[in-house]
Amino acid sequence: MNKPKKLVVHLDKLLEEKNITQAQLARKAGIDPSRLSSLIRGKRERIQVEFLTLIAEALGIDKIEEILTLEDAESDEENKLIASKNVK
Template identity: 50%
Template sequence: MPDEKKLVIHIRELTQKYDISLRELSRRSDIDIARLSELASGKRQRVNIDYIVRIAEALNISDIREILTLEDK
């Protein structure tokens, strides 16, 4: 049986790399700060793909791997 994987959203790393607050990312992406916080802490297991697109647009990211990765559980 293949190793199980989990999707990891790199919100904290992105806010540090782009030197913006979670609140500013929320404003730029038009995603509720509570949702971003849940994604950042790993409390939210499912992510709306539209959120990924909005984060990419807000930070001018063209490589989705900067936002999320698949990692071993």
């Protein structure tokens, strides 16, 4: 049987590594700061490909696994978007 999965967002770590704030990334990517904040906190249920593409381009990233990874989940985390700082 397949183990449940969760989608983990690693933007908090990327922002720190690249020494850029959420506001700077939002401006550079041309996206709404509140949408970016909710993604970083793992509060979004859906993510548009265009949104991820804008973020990746703004950060100079060409591998999506730098932003998102699919990881094993506990049953209460199954099929959820989780902020990397909240990963157990």
